Amino acid sequence: MRRHLPLNALRAFEASARLLSFTRAGLELRVTQTAISHQVKQLEELLGASLFRRLPRGLVLTDEGLALLPVLTDALDRIGAAIDRIEAKGTREVVTVGCVTTFATGWLLQRVDRFKRAHPYIDLRLLTNNNRVDIAGDGLDLALRFGDGSWHGTEAIHLLSAPLSPVCCADVAGRLRKPSDLAQEFLLRSYRAEEWPLWFAVAGAPCPKIQGPIFDSSVAMAEAAARGVGVGLVPTAMFKNELASGRLLRPFAAEVPAGSYWLTWLKSREVTPGMRAFRDWLLDTLRAEADESEEVRDAPASRSKANTKAKPRAKANAAKKRTR
Template sequence: MRRHLPLNALRAFEASARLLSFTRAGMELRVTQTAISHQVKQLEDTLGASLFRRLPRGLVLTDEGLALLPVLTDALDRIGAAIDRIEAKGTSEVVTVGCVATFATGWLLQRIDRFKRAHPYIDLRLLTNNNRVDIAGDGLDLALRFGDGSWHGTKAIHLLSAPLSPVCRPDIAERLRKPSDLAQEFLLRSYRAEEWPLWFAVAGAPCPKIQGPIFDSSVAMAEAAARGVGVGLVPVAMFENELVTGRLARPFAAEVPAGSYWLSWLKSKDTTPGMRAFRDWLLETLRADASEVERAEAAPAPRLKSKAKAKGKMKVARKRRR
């Protein structure tokens, strides 16, 4: 049975517990010290437990008070935030998204401002992880994760394939002529031990003994590779900026399909308007990106004029000027 507790008494306790003073709590809430003390006593009587030990020089929280304070502070903060949104005439829905850090830094963060402009009423909360996710336990509405799309109790939509390929610092790439040359390098590993052997099989070279450090994040692995620690095997589509700017180089074109990025959520959870808006935006943006790449690849390469023709035109131009 839900117990009805007086809100003023709860606020009086929260302020007193935070400030450890009835007097200062009264000043904050603009009531007398006597009123605060009376409200706290009323709450203790209702709960049947002491929340403070009253000392000559202040207050000390009891175990019951220590247990109640953080829960009550969070609840009052949430109530205040909701009232602020209503007063601002713009109620918003909180959507909490867990995202593997590689996808966050390699794709999502570059485009997240577009989502906020399109959906200003959604309070998006992004929690990054190393791809080990407990949607229910972490309080997530949606999870962007890497794998095969099969996670117990969830629905999943395929977003983007992410084949793996070696990356390293440009000066290291210069000395790598063929895949077998990697046997002389420090190879960085993920916790998925099969990735390097699969890549060497695709590249048609024997897999050497791999003893490099193990990373739980492709972001950390790519950063180590950019610093010259060794050669990393990463989803190259997530590191286009580093490849374009020259922080990383890709010595070989061979790729191994080790998984994809997916959007997932619990089957038992009702889809809210905010969740649906984020999902639709995500899919639409990915389609737009793919269409842009297709147009760029289909565009004819600019024709280069031959040197002879260029010289001939220069001679004609000179004669006309004369």
């Protein structure tokens, strides 16, 4: 049988137990010390147990009080959180996303504020990793990862292709004239050993013996390359800022399609409204940016056509002037 206990008495006990003072509890709850003492006494009578030992210098919780306090604190916190959600006129949802660090720093973090503005009711929790992720074990709703899209038991949506290309600092780039020159440099590696051989095959040069350090993150590899440690093979689409600033250079244009970025989640996981909102925002943003890039690429051609059309008109105008 569920016992009905007065909420005011429970709040009075929780505040008194937390502060170990009826007086301070009264100040916090904006009632008198006498009212707090009376409410706690009422609760003790209903429970048939003493919750405090009242000493000349203050209060001490009994074993019963110590057992009740954490349960009551948690319950009051939950009530407060539910009220906050109702007052915010919408149920908040936590969406936990695991993300390979390269995609987080190279793309997501620059745009995540847009998602927050569009979906203020979603609390996004971002956990970065080195692309080795256990969605269920890590408690993830979604995972942004690099690969071929084939992960057992998961749904996967293709997001962005990310071919690999060498990058290095300016001093190292100054020594490189052709792909075979890379044989004289430290070649920084990921744990995927096939990447450099694939790149050399595309570049049309023999692959040298690779002895450079091994990295579990393209971000760390790119940083080492920028500091002159060697030449890294990274998804350059994720390092546009470093390339634009000249901190990293691409000594050769050849690139190898070693994988893509994917949004994944467990097939057994029910897709929540928050998960769906993040997925749709991600796809819409990537699609919009791809359209903008296409327009930028087409713009010079359009201007060229306009100029081509303008020239005959200019010639015709000049001819008219000569005949006048």
